[in-house]
Amino acid sequence: MSEVSLLKQHQMGVVAQIRRYGLYRWFFKRARGDSPFKRILIHVVLIAACIIAAYPVLRILIISVRPGDQLFTTSLRLWPENATWDAYRRVIFNRDFVLWIWNSLLITTATCFVGVTIASTSAYAFSRWDFPGKVSGLIFLLATQMIPGAMLMVPIYILAANLGLINTWRGLVVAYSVQAVPFSIWILKGYYDTIPFELEQAAMIDGCSRLGSFYRIILPLSVPALAIAFLFNFMQAWNDFLLARIMLQRSHMYTWPLGLQRLQDQFQTLWSEFAAASLMISIPAMILFLASSRYLIGGLTVGSVKQ
Amino acid sequence: MGSLTPRIIGQSIEQVGLTILAVVVIALGLQFLFYAILSKGLNTRHSLPYTLLVPAIIGLSLLVIFPIFYNFFLAFTDMSLRRFGFERGMTMGIAQGLNNFRNVFTAPVLQQQYFFPVLGRTILWTAMQVTVHVSFGMGLAILLNRPMKMRGVYRAIILIPWAIPQIVAVLTWRTEFNAQWGFVNIMLRGIGLEGIPWMTSRFWNFMAFNIVNFWLGIPFMTVILLGGLQSINDTYYESAEIDGASKWQRFTNVTIPMIKPVLTPAVILGVIWTFNNFNIPYFINQRGLETSDILVTALFRAAFEFNRYGFAAALAIVIFAILLGFTVAYMKITGFNPTLKAMNAPVPAGSRRDK
Structure with a gap:
């Protein structure tokens, strides 16, 4: 296929393309000159990978709509007979699910704001000044990422027990606020570095103070990076199990990972409810993740490849 | 409500x-x-x-620095649930500390398992996981890195295991490995094999949580490597082709060197995260089989199930030393310095959900 016809193909709509080239030739557009057999093979492999990736999640949906009398069946049907959304109703109204979600949402959102505030001001210091201890500070922040979480749990637990923070949210709130700070500082510092200092100088000549220029110039320009930092903070606190597990013992204080684990423990009787709860938690998270995946994963590839 | x-x-x-x-x-x-x-x-x-x-x-002093120092202090005590603090008879001293460190290597870490089998299992688990993640991830990334229909759809679906909250994923898999009602055994029986006792057999339990982590880890590596592949300019391949390089030669002499800046940090972090992975070995081990524990889950259980805080602190220091040794050795061997690179570019992280 010549360059001109490829160009034309791009300008045409999908339907027009298919009509013009026929389904077969359209689908196997010759871009690299591979044989149709090889291309079918590639699609087969990728479709198989997709099935493996998606099937367990699909299973959650199937189980969540099973009616009570078919809960334990060895059928692998893709949609059970007499499917019912009853389990969702029971989870929402009869279990503590909404309470757990509320607890998680409240703690997570509150700690995100604190975490991002701390990180954004610290990153500004790292980005705009050369002070003694800057490099070692940055290396220390990186090194914290290598410490096993479980290693810090014993001291944190004993510290919390001595301060009377077990079975309160106070300790959890403080811990979650700081948890993602090292990584957020890295992201934000990298982003601030790309903002020219002249912008700030101009503002300062017009009478802006140093912190004023941070607030009026840097922060508004850094909204994309702040959003990513917020998302990281949110993810870490939202998905945390370990810290919540050692800090909280009363079920009315549980965050959703603890609650979900409790539902799973009783899956012999509550399987469809466990599945319904899992799905309700996962859908918003999955949409958020897939929508922002390019930015989230970009961190690794952007800076390092183009050096 | x-x-x-x-x-x-x-x-x-x-x-x-x-x-x-x-x-x-x-x-x-x-x-x-x-x-x-x-x-x-x-x-x-x-x-x-x-x-x-x-x-x-x-904040970091409270959450990181203080716990690290406190951990060293604890390693020299015999703190337990009964001896929780000096006023309850806890003792501290050099002898106690040496005793703790000796116990790490010579006494059972949990009830029966000794340190070295657990260490061996942890290394096996890490090596298997990272190898499979990188090789399968590279394979899928190469397939996805060609012009074709549906590429975006494939990419999105393959990313699902990474996007789902990890706790949901492990709890679901834990249910699906149920010998009777889980889909894994139903499928095995469907093709005429016998069901596998995933939760009771030592070997199969280890395999079970390996399978779960393959499922969770390959998508992320695929997308990272895909990003790296997409940034390689086509002209390199064209000139290699003109010079008569075979497909394999193009892979080893163009793809691998060009993707190295992405691959190296991904491997280092992959090793650290897998080594430290808590959720998967902990949750896919419903019966608490000691033979399925890796170092970090053994550490957690020594501390919070057997309440041997002093001993657990010593174990934590040993684990940290191993990890530090690996990182330094790897950086020496490959000449890779993350701190220099990190000065300019952030490390990956969407990823860091396993803490």
Whole structure:
């Protein structure tokens, strides 16, 4: 296929393309000159990978709509007979699910704001000044990422027990606020570095103070990076199990990972409810993740490849 | 709505709100104090940046630095649930510390398992996982890195295991490995094989959580490597082709070197995260089989199930030393320095959900 016809193909709509080239030739557009057999093979492999990736999640949906009398069946049907959304109703109204979600949402959102505030001001210091201890500070922040979480749990637990923070949210709130700070500082510092200092100088000549220029110039320009930092903070606190597990013992204080684990423990009787709860938690998270995946994963590839 | 009553909503907002308020007030107060001391008293040029760093320094001291030092202190005590603090008969000393470290290597870490089998299993688990993640991830990335229909759809579906909250994923897999009702065994029986006792057999339990982590880990590696592949300019391949390089030669002489800046940090972090992975070995081990514990889950159970805090602290230090040794050795061998690179580019992280 010549360059001109490829160009034309791009300008045409999908339907027009298919009509013009026929389904077969359209689908196997010759871009690299591979044989149709090889291309079918590639699609087969990728479709198989997709099935493996998606099937367990699909299973959650199937189980969540099973009616009570078919809960334990060895059928692998893709949609059970007499499917019912009853389990969702029971989870929402009869279990503590909404309470757990509320607890998680409240703690997570509150700690995100604190975490991002701390990180954004610290990153500004790292980005705009050369002070003694800057490099070692940055290396220390990186090194914290290598410490096993479980290693810090014993001291944190004993510290919390001595301060009377077990079975309160106070300790959890403080811990979650700081948890993602090292990584957020890295992201934000990298982003601030790309903002020219002249912008700030101009503002300062017009009478802006140093912190004023941070607030009026840097922060508004850094909204994309702040959003990513917020998302990281949110993810870490939202998905945390370990810290919540050692800090909280009363079920009315549980965050959703603890609650979900409790539902799973009783899956012999509550399987469809466990599945319904899992799905309700996962859908918003999955949409958020897939929508922002390019930015989230970009961190690794952007800076390092183009050096 | 279950037990979410307005009263509980009020109480929870009050508790969280007051804590946040206290954090903000304390942080601001300390910042003013530091600024006053630094700019008036010491008169340094750097008073503002140091002041801005105060909250982060205090927070990280509480959450990271203090626990590390406290961990060393604990390793020299015999703290347990019964001896929780000096007033309850806890003793401390060099002899006690040496005893703890000796116990790590010579006494059972849990009830039966000794340190070295657990270490061996951890290394096996890490090596298997990272190898499979990188090789399968590379394979899928190469397939996805060609012009074709549906590429975006494939990419999105393959990313599902990464996007689903990890706790949901492991709890679901734990259910699906049920010998009778889980789909894994139903499928095995469907093709005429016998069901596998995933939760009771030592070998199969180990395989079970390996399978789960393959499922969770390959998608992320695929997308990272795909990003790396997409940044390689086609002209390199064209000139290699003109020079008569075979497909394999193009892979080893163009793809591998060009993708190395992405691959190396991904491998280092992959090793660290897998080595430290807690959720998967802990949850896919419903019966608490000791033969399925890796170092970090053994550490957690020594501390929070057997309440041997002093011993667990010593074990934690040993684990950290191993990890540090690996990182330094790897950096020496490959000549890779993450701190230099990281000065310019952030490490990956969407990823860091396993803490």
